[in-house]
Amino acid sequence: MLQSVQYSMELLQDEVRELVHQGVVSRNQPIYALCKYIPAREWACVEGELEKCDFLLRDRIGDLLGREDWDND
Template identity: 40%
Template sequence: MAQAVRFSIDYIRGEVRHRLEAGKVLRSQPVSALGAFYAPAEWQAMCEELELLDVRLCDPLAELLGREEWAND
């Protein structure tokens, strides 16, 4: 029996940060770019969570990160 997959927004944000740091995605890419990294069932679960938070797939990934702290150069 298949178990329902559920992702929290904190998990999704962590995944975005990880993929940004690894150079797999760009901050300007749409949220939909994340779909390439997940199985269809996982991606669907993420989309459902994002929809609950009014995040659109066309929004830039940077929108998911919220406020970020930058060290002074």
């Protein structure tokens, strides 16, 4: 039996940060755009974690990532 990944907010943010860094998604896109990049069997867990942390699927990906520190500032 396949085990699905248990998404924590930290893991989700790390994965989304990597997608943004690769240019796959933009910080301005709604969070629901991520469903294309997260396996369907795991999306319900992601939605549950987002809901627990008071995020809506229409919120922006940038809101999910929060403030980021840059080394060259």
